[in-house]
Amino acid sequence: MRATVDAAVRWIRRTARRLAPGVMRRLRRAFGPWRRSLNLRVVSITLLVSSLLVAAFGYFVAKQITAGLLVAKREAAIRQVSNGANTVEQQLSTLSGPQDPELGRNVRDVVVSLYNEATRAGTYEVKLVPDAQLDTAPYGGPADPASIKVPPALRDVVSRQGTLAYQFTTANPGGGALKPYLAVGVHVDVGWGVFDLYYLFPLDDEVSAANLIRTTMIVAGVALVLLLALMAAIVTRMVVTPVRAAARTAQRLSAGLLHERMEVHGEDDLARLAASFNQMASNLQTQIVRLEELSRLQRRFTSDVSHELRTPLTTVRMAADMLYAGRDDFPPTAARSAELLADELDRFEALLTDLLEISRFDAGFAVLDAEAVDLVPIVQRAVDGFAVLAERLRCPVHLMLPDGPVIAEVDPRRVERVLRNLIGNAIEHGEHRPVEVRLAADDRAVALAVRDHGIGLRSGEEKLVFNRFWRADPSRARQTGGTGLGLSISLEDARLHGGWLEAWGAPGQGSQFRLTVPARAGDRIVSSPLPLVPPDADVLPSGPLALPPGPTRANAGAPGGTDD
Amino acid sequence: MTERRRVRRGLLAVGAAVLLALAGCGVPDSGPPVVVSTAPVTGSQGGDESNQRPADLPTPETATNPSDLVQLFYRAAGADPNQVQSTVSAFFTSDVARTWRPDPAGLTVVRITSYTVTDQSKDKDGQERATVRARGQLVGVLGDRGIMQSPPLGRSRSYQQLFHLVRVPVPNGTTKEWLITNPPSETLMSTEAMSTEYNATILYFASPDHRSLVPDLRYMSVGVLAPKQRTILVDWLLAGPSPWLGQAAVNDIPDGTKRRGNVVASGTNVVVVDLSSDAAAAPHTDMLAAQLAWSLRMQAPRLQLRVEGRAVHIPGVRGTTFDASTWHGYNMSTIGAGSTGYYVSGGRIVPATSNESLPAVLSGSLAGELNSDVQRAALSVDGSTALLVRAASDGGSEVWLGRAGGENRGGVVYTPVTGLGAHGIGTPSLLPGSATALVPVRGSLRSVGSDGAAHAVTYSEPPPGGNVTAVSVAPDGCRVALVADGHLYVAPLLTGPGAGRLTIGRLRPLASTFTQLTEVTWTQEDEVAFGGRGTVSEDGPLSGGPRGGVWQFSVDDVSSDLLTGSAGDAVPDQLASATSDPSKGGAHGTILLAASGRIAQITGNEVGPPGGATRSPHGSSPFFPS
Missing domain, CATH: 3.30.565.10 (Histidine kinase-like ATPase, C-terminal domain)
Structure with a gap:
């Protein structure tokens, strides 16, 4: 087992090492434009942040409104069901008991009266389920009683625990596709028996309202995000364009085009930046020209000095060579001086040669004879x-x-x-x-x-x-x-x-x-x-x-x- | 990949993220059940209303002898209306119990006066057998809507039933019980059982002129829970008055009106009656509300009328709720209740209470002249109308109709009534709220209109006899009690198109076995009292043969009571009564009776001097304003 794990870890490491460069290369390639373009970066960040903000805000608002609608619906439904439970209790408690021959008719009548009642909760389905010990059938309406399906979990909570409870569910009591419903049930004790009263409130209005809210939020959100992105693009462009012009100008300046200048429009900060940039370019140009002139003068001076030294050096060299050649005739001290003179003249001549060579490199006159x-x-x-x-x-x-x-x-x-x-x-x-x-x-x-x-x-x-x-x-x-x-x-x-x-x-x-x-x-x-x-x-x-x-x-x- | 494509792809990704975020805030279509609260413990609508009666069904094994078993059998049918077959058939032997079925016509109610064991012996197999004879009077059939239907007018009320009994071992027991081997075809119930198993309940309908309420006596099983009683009563109201009342009462709840749901309590002490939209067409909404309030007053402290679920604002009523007191004056019984009685003493009308005085119509100068030689009189509740039967100089009688409100002679006008003759004029009875009176004259019944003219009163059904000797108009003016040919009847009173044109509806006999009937008066809106002799039980507390005195019967002959139980056996010559206030209850109102030339007053079941006097004064012809 451990060997298998180790092998898997090794395989993962190898795979990661093998894939990592490619992944990083793809990431670098993917983020290349994002890194290079300030405009794209600002727009994308604005787009991302505004999208998140708008989404969060839209989610919060839509959720709050929808929750408010559902709370109102739920409270109205609970009130309606409570009233219905009172009605059931009042109506059925008047019967003499489970054996009352009018039980079935009363069950039907009370259900009909419940679903015919005009309320704020809107239309709904009602189902009255007698306890299993009662010898009467469940009844519901206005849809077919058999098609009014109560969620089993709700039935369990209401019937077994004797509660007033609700549950969001889907149903199709009228046939067709399943639609969201709010099912509310209550346990009713009429004295001589117990019933479970269920209401199914369709959530069509709430769904429509939620859809409308969502659609509105999406349209408004997308429009707002696009507007923000457009504004960010415009603003960034207004800022980046002069910066790019400055960059181009700086590149041209660095390439030696010292007369390159930025255009100055208006009196805003960018205009001041351009003016300052131009001022800086002018100062740099002045300094560079001065330094070039100085460098040129220095190189020319070195070249001239080298050239000018070569003629007297030749004369001195001839004289020194004569002295060196006759050193044997000189006293030892003079002979040693003649030798030193010749050596130093060699070094001086070499130095002069090197200086001239350097001068040629500096002047750009060196040519490769390949x-x-x-x-x-x-x-x-x-x-x-x-x-x-x-x-x-x-x-x-x-x-x-x-x-x-x-x-x-x-x-x-x-x-x-x-x-x-x-x-x-x-x-x-x-x-x-x-x-x-x-x-x-x-x-x-x-x-x-x-x-x-x-x-x-x-x-x-x-x-x-x-x-x-x-x-x-x-x-x-x-x-x-x-x-x-x-x-x-x-x-x-x-x-x-x-x-x-x-x-x-x-x-x-x-x-x-x-x-x-x-x-x-x-x-x-x-x-x-x-x-x-x-x-x-x-x-x-x-x-x-x-x-x-x-x-x-x-x-x-x-x-x-x-x-x- | 170009830079533009990358940007486009990034925009799409951001858009998708926004859409996904917003998509997450839709309407949920699933989730776990959420408990809001525990369901309130409701149960019945108040403990005081859940008058679930204990299970005390009569069973044959509790009978100690054959007579006792038959008495229990007469109780069985009324013990539980929902289990009549099982309860009643338990008194039959198994072979006949299987085939016995309740009478679909309803419960046949009989007043049993005696249970006689005519034979009790063992047969050749050693099995004990007995024969019990039950005797009494047939009262009627308790049918749908709690209506007691009287037998046809010509049918004999005498009742006799012979029961053959056998004593058999109790199933799964060691004792024996008596069982009936010849079950009767009817479902029988005694009046005694009815008084314990049923509550007399009065529904109220409107008079034809929509001015007053007309009581309609019904019966409700005591086993029905109070909340359900309300619903049943409203259903009965919607179905209209009982057939006996006929056209004497109308229903101001429009035909076709239906009940929306049961009649239930909503909130504190407010009972909601929700009717269908047909009720909105009621032309007399006030009378409709009065019908409901008075009919449900025992089951509903306060009412709210709704039509299609919406509360109805009734003109003249503050708010949307009301009770019987809101419509107090619509029940005419409440107006005359507690009024002072009068009688004739020495030819003059005097109040029965010493500290009272005569009303203007009897005390003015003209009235003072006419208040002499008075033989009988009648007075309206408001004191505006009086009818005097005076002794004429020729030895006959003359009748004067006096009305207050004139400009001369103290504002009282007396008009001689014509067309009645001079002899055989009985005690008149004024219709409430009018100047019309009924007067028995020589065996016939005449009506006197406000113009002083007398008219013959017609009958919708020919009376069995015709010799009317006494008459009393009910406080509502739509019913009448009369004594004809020595028998007591109640009947609806129909008002004709002209003044004083009256018609007597279907006669319902009461106390058919009674004799020596003298006069009759209304003591309650559903009870009449009369002087006579008879018996209602040979074995009970009133046993001992026919008793003379003042008897009180319900208008459907079900309940009966001897009001002068401890005052001897004399039948009073005359009697009059003020009805009790139905909103306050009471067995009967004040009753004045004249016997042996003296006036006495019945308070409870005690007979004594009227008005706190120490001894009964001389006098005759008592009367109360009506």
């Missing part, structure tokens, strides 16, 4: 480029490549630059531990992952690493002479490909950077062939990491569902 290339040689070449450094820092680089070529439509220069940047950073922060470089591909995307086992990243630093000139520990000495713009440029390169550049790291477990680009230029990627979190990591990330916003967002694919 071609179908095999990424394997590019990866090998990039790794080979760090062989000396890796050896110097005792940080071996393990390359894990597919067996065959990995063909993708990429800009090889930019991919190699990204790869060099990532490998350099890994060696630099690898803490003399091996660095692993993986290449993988599927039908839609190609991924490159660089894994180090250094100090790793603290929580939240996965996003910060892509900021310009961001440094996790400013006190650490830079081994490779980086500019602080490498990951920023790499991120822009990834976006330019429509790909992702993501980072994962955990303190003490190292970090991993993953570049994912579409196999065919222009395609949209939804997953990466490589996991972002390395399989040997102990701590799972809280979720996929998002790309930091960049100026070339239009070219960068949004990170989708990954297989990590």
Whole structure:
């Protein structure tokens, strides 16, 4: 038994788990329009609430009126039956007893007089049932006495308990369909015998009145509900229309159409809202234009400065190269200075190059020169480029490549630059531990992952690493002479490909950077062939990491569902 | 699914919910029985009215001897009208009891004067046998509607019945009982049994002029419950007066009127008489109500007349209820009740009570002149009319009709009555409320109109004799009692089209075995008293042979009483009486009698001086206003 129950519970759980997503999806789909449309929401809520209120009110009123009608009918009927009982008692108590030869005639006469009596209770059927010990038959009218059926339960209460009682029932003493009746009975003791007197009062008038009331309430209720819904729709439309206009205007504003404004009609609250909105849009436009101008000036300044610095830097470079070339002739101190000058000029030149590259990204001048290339040689070449450094820092680089070529439509220069940047950073922060470089591909995307086992990243630093000139520990000495713009440029390169550049790291477990680009230029990627979190990591990330916003967002694919 | 379809579906759902909610507030067509209260314990309409008599049916095993059994047999038929056959046949031997059936004509009522065991012996089988002779007078047949029908006028009233009895063992018992072996064909009942088993009940009908009520004596079994008596009385009223009254009384309840339901009490002391719509056509609603009120006065303290269930407002009556007192004056017996009697002393009329005076019609100057040599007189109740029979100077008699209201001679006018002759004029009797009088003249009956002219009174049936010596008009003026050929009769009095034109209806003999009848007077509205000699029982308290005195009989000859039981055996020469007030009861009114030249008064059954006098005064010809 218990096993059966457990099996049933398991089946229910499985079924619920299997059906739950579908149900929730259907619910979301069903309630989608309701969630999206304020107008529909207000109208439907108004419709629902007003319907409930009208129904409750109509139910209460109709019930009260009907109950009042029935109470009046019942009281009149009880009075009538009580009077009838008095009449029966008065009439039949005059007889000498059960053996009176006029008993039968008196029973008939009293019944006839009862149902011929004009009363407020309306027309009715009367039946006088003598006690079983009396030698006379029941009599009733005006319908056929045999067709006047008294409910057995009422007969039981009246006859056996000797009461005055009533019961709602259905009957058809006149033939035809059953109709509701109020049956009232009373036990009558005439001294020498007992009788049960029953009245059947038709409830036709009450039914008609109740139907009329119900019909009236329904018609009035439906009309009222529809009117309320219409009013709610009109009012909501009056409110929602300007709001929608404001939303459209805001969307246009957010899309860059800074001259978009709302129409202002009248002087009401909505007009003030539109005016305020327009004022806010004007202020925003002014600020945005000013900031754009400032940004443009800043970018131009950076570009100009970079360009302007390049000419004197070339001269200085030539001079420094001459000094460096003749350093052997210099005293040791001067020779060391010439070497330092050459090194710093390299870094300065690299910084200047990066600044110019960033300026091109910022100015939107960066262009993807994609071609179908095999990424394997590019990866090998990039790794080979760090062989000396890796050896110097005792940080071996393990390359894990597919067996065959990995063909993708990429800009090889930019991919190699990204790869060099990532490998350099890994060696630099690898803490003399091996660095692993993986290449993988599927039908839609190609991924490159660089894994180090250094100090790793603290929580939240996965996003910060892509900021310009961001440094996790400013006190650490830079081994490779980086500019602080490498990951920023790499991120822009990834976006330019429509790909992702993501980072994962955990303190003490190292970090991993993953570049994912579409196999065919222009395609949209939804997953990466490589996991972002390395399989040997102990701590799972809280979720996929998002790309930091960049100026070339239009070219960068949004990170989708990954297989990590 | 489109958004519009979803909205439409939602609207439909809401509408359906509203409809379902409103549908729940309709008229119920089922449910359990609900007790409002326990039914009131009703029962009969008051304990005092449920006069259920104890079961004391006479049975043969209680008879101690053959004579006793026959007496019980004469009681049996009246003991329970609903069980006549079983009760009466219980007195017969089993072989004849099976075939005996009650007489459909009704109960034959006989006044048994003697039960005589003529033979009592054992037959050859040793069985005791007896023969009992019952003798008496045939009174009549009690038929439908409680009417006592007298035998035909020419039929002998003498009654004799011979019963053969045998003594047999009581079934399932050890004793023996006497049983009758020759059951009579009639269903017999003695007057003695009738007085105990039946109540005399008077119905009232209207006089032909619709001015007064006419009593109609009926009999109701004492076994009938009071509530049912009301219904029965109304049924009898609806059926009209008894045949004997004939045209002397009419029914102011229109023909065809039916009773709607039984006559029942509604509320406190109010009895409702609900009649069909035919009653609405009654031209004399007041008389209709008076008939009901007086007829039901013993069973209904107060009445409400309804027609088709609606109370009738009777002109002159406050409210819708009334009783007999509302119509007190409609019963003429109440008017003359308690009035002062007069008699003739020394040729002058004097009041029987010393502190009373003569009315104007007898005390004015002209009257004073005429109030001499008076032999007999009559006076109307209102004192406006007097009829004097005076001794004329030629040795004969003359009759004067005096009426008050004139302008001369003290406002009294006396007119000599013509056409009566001068000899053999008896005691006149005035009709109530008129100046018409009946006067026996030399064996015939004459009427005197208000014009002073005398007319011969006619008979609807030829009288057996014709020598009328005394006459007395009933207080209602529609009946008359007379002594003709020494026999007493009552009859309806029919008023003819002209003044003083009167007709005597069907004569009903009373006290047929009585002799030496002198005068007759009405003591109650259903009783007459007369002077005579006779007997009603040879074995009872009045046994001992015929007795002379003042006898009182009911107008149907059923009840009888000797009013002068302790006052000797003399038959009074003359007598007069004021009727008792029927609303107050009483065996009879004040009776004045003249015997041996002296006036005496009967109070109860005692005879004494009138008006509180110490001794009976000299006088004759007593009379009361009528």
